[in-house]
Amino acid sequence: MVELELYKAMVRARAFELVLAEFWEAGAISGEMHLGTGEEAVAAGVTRHLRSGDAVSLDHRPTPVLTLLGVDLQLMLAEMLGREDGLCRGRGGHMHLFSKTHLAASSGIVGSSGPLAAGFALTAKLLRPGNIAVAFFGEGAMNQGMLMESMNLAVAWKLPLLFVCKDNQWAITTRSVDVTAGSLLERAAGFGLPCQEVDGLDVMAVAETAGDVIGQMRKNPQPFFLLARTSRLDSHQMGDPMRRMAQHPVGEGGKTFGNVTKHLLAPRGSGPVTRIKSLMHLLALLGDSRKDVREHKTDPLFLTRQQLEQAGQDTESIEQDVARQMEQLVDSVQVDSPAGGAHGKHDL
Amino acid sequence: MANMTFSAAIDRAVMEAMAADECVIIMGEDVHMLRSAHYTRFGQQRVFPAPISESSFVGAAVGAAMSGLRPIVEVMLVDFVGVAMDAVLNHMAKIETFSGGKWTCPLVVRTACGGGYGDGGQHEQTLWGMFASIPGLTIVVPSNPADAYGLMKTAIAHDGPVIFLEHKLLSESWLEFLGRLGRQTVAFDVPAAGAQGDVPANMDSLPFGQAIVRRTGNALTIVSLGVGLHRALEAADQLAEHGVDCEVIDLRCLQPLDARTVIESVSKTGRLLVVDEDYKSCGLSGELAAIVLESGLSPHYARVCLEQTIPYARHLEAEALPNTQRIVEAALRLAAGEKQRDV
CATH class of the missing domain: 1.10.287 (Helix Hairpins)
Structure with a gap:
C-alpha cells in the first residue's frame, strides 16, 4: 500500500534525523546541525519517483533525501562523527555530503543547488535521456540571484530540472515574507516555468504531484517548479x-x-x-519560533500517522521496525568507534 | 577602562558610530537578531535585515556608500562573500580609482571568519589574503577586544571600503551561534587573551597599517594575526624553554601592511616565521617573504599555514589549522638550520 510505504519512508527519515540530534547533543557531531525534521513528506514524496541515473542537488538539510535515496546510514553517521570510514572520509560533514553513486551532492551555500542541478540536468539531457535532475532548496534561497538565474537557464535550455522549493517561511531568523517581494509561484511562472503548489505536509499529495510531473519530464525534457509548504520543527539549526x-x-x-x-x-x-x-x-x-514543533499540526509525520490510524492501519509496527534498525545503526557505530567526533573527548 | 568580550567591543564601536552619525547604517542577514540592541535603539530606518541575497545587498551597500550613507554591511561568514564577489572585486575596490579619486565608497564589510569548531570547509575559511591582493580594499584582522574596537571605529570613519574580519574563536557570540549552540558537551581552544580584555576608556580609533610587537626577542621573528597570533605567543613561551628567544608581531591589518615593523624585526633576528590561518599558496605568507627580500634582507624563512580544504573532522581540522605544535617545530627547524650552517 502506497500510504504505508510513504509513511515508512518518512519514519526512517525522521528516525535518522533524531539519531543525528542525539549525537550532536552529546557533542560527538561538531559545528551546526540543520535537521530536516518537518521536510520528510517532501523528501518521501519526491524521492519515491526517482530512479537510477537521476541526480539531486541538496542544501544544508540534505539528510532526509539522502536517507530515502538509499545512501548507507552507517556511512553517513560515521561521516558526521568525523571518521575515516565515513561517507566522505570525515572531510565533508553534514552540510557537505556527497554520494557519487547516487549522483547526490549537498552544499551549505544557500541557493547553490539551483545552478548545480542545471548542470546535472544538462548531462541527463545529453547523456541519459529519460533521467532528470532535482534541486531542493528553501524559500529563503528563492532570493538568491544564482537560483533565479538557473531557473532562466533551465527554461532557455529546456532542461529536465525539477525545482523543489521547501517553503518553511523562515530564512534563518528572518520571516521570509518580510524580505520577499511578490509571490514565489508567480516569480517562477515569470520565467516561463510550469508551476504547481502542493501541501508539503501531506505526503500523498506530494507523491501524486511529483509522480505526475516527473513522469512528464522524463518523456518531454523541460523544467518544473514545485512549491511545497513545509515546517522547520527543530529551528534553523539545533540549539538556535x-x-x-x-x-x-x-x-x-x-x-x-x-x-x-x-x-x-x-x-x-x-x-x-x-x-x-x-x-x-x-x-x-x-x-x-515556537510554533513549529514536533507533535503538532505542522508535523508531517504526526499528520500522516493520524490519517493512517483513522483508516485503521497499523503504524506502530512500522515505527518499531525502524526504531530497531536505528538501534542497530547506533550500536554498529559505537562498537568500532575509533577517535570519535569531537577530538575523541566524548564517549558515546 | 572597561573589560569586555571581543564581540561586545565591536558592537560598542558600531553603536557609538551610529549614535554620532545618522548616515551610519547596518544591513545584512538576520541583523535584527544578531544586532538586536542596535535594531531596538535605531529602528528599521537604520538597521536593515536583508534577504539571503549577498550579491544584491553587498552591491546595494556600494551604491549606498557612493551616494552619502556609511553602511556596515554584514555578510555572516566570509565564505559567503563568494556569492557577492563581484560587488567586492569589481565595484567597491575600484570606484575611487575609476573616478580619478573624485568618488569614494565608505563602507565596512563586517564578516566572521576562521575555523576551530568543526563546521567544515565551506564555513571556516579566512580568505583575507585573497581580499588583500585586490588594490583598493583595506583588510583588518584584529586579535583582541581593544584592537577590534579601535579598528572598527577607524573602519567606519574611513572613506574607502574596509573588510573587517572577526575570527569566530575570538568572537563569543559567533562561536555560540555556530559552534556551541547551548551545548556543554563541546570544547574549543579559545585564546582567552583575545576573546576578552580591557578596552581603555579614552581609546578612540586605531590607525590602519600599524603592526605591533607583542613579544620582543632576538633569535626569530614570528609574524601572525588573528587567532594565529595567540598560537604564536603560546609557541614563543615553549620556544623560550628551548632557548629560542622569539619576537612576535601582530600585523592587525593586511592592507595597508606595516612592512617597516616586520623588516626592522627581521633585520635584528635574521629569521622569519609566518603563521597564517589563510591558504599557503600565493598569499600573505609569500607576500611577507617578498617584502623582506625586497628590502635587501635574506633571512632564513619558514611558514605555518593552511595547506588544504579545511576537513570537517575535528582531529583533522586541528592538524590542518596552524597550531602551537606546528609552530614550535617549524621554529626549531628554522633556528637549528642556521646553527648547522654556522658550523
Whole structure:
C-alpha cells in the first residue's frame, strides 16, 4: 500500500534525523546541525519517483533525501562523527555530503543547488535521456540571484530540472515574507516555468504531484517548479539561540534582552515609536519560533500517522521496525568507534 | 577602562558610530537578531535585515556608500562573500580609482571568519589574503577586544571600503551561534587573551597599517594575526624553554601592511616565521617573504599555514589549522638550520 510505504519512508527519515540530534547533543557531531525534521513528506514524496541515473542537488538539510535515496546510514553517521570510514572520509560533514553513486551532492551555500542541478540536468539531457535532475532548496534561497538565474537557464535550455522549493517561511531568523517581494509561484511562472503548489505536509499529495510531473519530464525534457509548504520543527539549526530565548526567556534571553533594554532607553537614536516597533518585532519572532514543533499540526509525520490510524492501519509496527534498525545503526557505530567526533573527548 | 568580550567591543564601536552619525547604517542577514540592541535603539530606518541575497545587498551597500550613507554591511561568514564577489572585486575596490579619486565608497564589510569548531570547509575559511591582493580594499584582522574596537571605529570613519574580519574563536557570540549552540558537551581552544580584555576608556580609533610587537626577542621573528597570533605567543613561551628567544608581531591589518615593523624585526633576528590561518599558496605568507627580500634582507624563512580544504573532522581540522605544535617545530627547524650552517 502506497500510504504505508510513504509513511515508512518518512519514519526512517525522521528516525535518522533524531539519531543525528542525539549525537550532536552529546557533542560527538561538531559545528551546526540543520535537521530536516518537518521536510520528510517532501523528501518521501519526491524521492519515491526517482530512479537510477537521476541526480539531486541538496542544501544544508540534505539528510532526509539522502536517507530515502538509499545512501548507507552507517556511512553517513560515521561521516558526521568525523571518521575515516565515513561517507566522505570525515572531510565533508553534514552540510557537505556527497554520494557519487547516487549522483547526490549537498552544499551549505544557500541557493547553490539551483545552478548545480542545471548542470546535472544538462548531462541527463545529453547523456541519459529519460533521467532528470532535482534541486531542493528553501524559500529563503528563492532570493538568491544564482537560483533565479538557473531557473532562466533551465527554461532557455529546456532542461529536465525539477525545482523543489521547501517553503518553511523562515530564512534563518528572518520571516521570509518580510524580505520577499511578490509571490514565489508567480516569480517562477515569470520565467516561463510550469508551476504547481502542493501541501508539503501531506505526503500523498506530494507523491501524486511529483509522480505526475516527473513522469512528464522524463518523456518531454523541460523544467518544473514545485512549491511545497513545509515546517522547520527543530529551528534553523539545533540549539538556535532564538528558540532557546523563546523557551527560556530569563536564563538564555536574559543577557540579550538586558542589552536590548539598555539601548531601548539610551539617548540619541530613533524615536520611541520606532523603538517599540522594533522591540515588538523581536518579541513576535521569538513567539513565532515556537510554533513549529514536533507533535503538532505542522508535523508531517504526526499528520500522516493520524490519517493512517483513522483508516485503521497499523503504524506502530512500522515505527518499531525502524526504531530497531536505528538501534542497530547506533550500536554498529559505537562498537568500532575509533577517535570519535569531537577530538575523541566524548564517549558515546 | 572597561573589560569586555571581543564581540561586545565591536558592537560598542558600531553603536557609538551610529549614535554620532545618522548616515551610519547596518544591513545584512538576520541583523535584527544578531544586532538586536542596535535594531531596538535605531529602528528599521537604520538597521536593515536583508534577504539571503549577498550579491544584491553587498552591491546595494556600494551604491549606498557612493551616494552619502556609511553602511556596515554584514555578510555572516566570509565564505559567503563568494556569492557577492563581484560587488567586492569589481565595484567597491575600484570606484575611487575609476573616478580619478573624485568618488569614494565608505563602507565596512563586517564578516566572521576562521575555523576551530568543526563546521567544515565551506564555513571556516579566512580568505583575507585573497581580499588583500585586490588594490583598493583595506583588510583588518584584529586579535583582541581593544584592537577590534579601535579598528572598527577607524573602519567606519574611513572613506574607502574596509573588510573587517572577526575570527569566530575570538568572537563569543559567533562561536555560540555556530559552534556551541547551548551545548556543554563541546570544547574549543579559545585564546582567552583575545576573546576578552580591557578596552581603555579614552581609546578612540586605531590607525590602519600599524603592526605591533607583542613579544620582543632576538633569535626569530614570528609574524601572525588573528587567532594565529595567540598560537604564536603560546609557541614563543615553549620556544623560550628551548632557548629560542622569539619576537612576535601582530600585523592587525593586511592592507595597508606595516612592512617597516616586520623588516626592522627581521633585520635584528635574521629569521622569519609566518603563521597564517589563510591558504599557503600565493598569499600573505609569500607576500611577507617578498617584502623582506625586497628590502635587501635574506633571512632564513619558514611558514605555518593552511595547506588544504579545511576537513570537517575535528582531529583533522586541528592538524590542518596552524597550531602551537606546528609552530614550535617549524621554529626549531628554522633556528637549528642556521646553527648547522654556522658550523
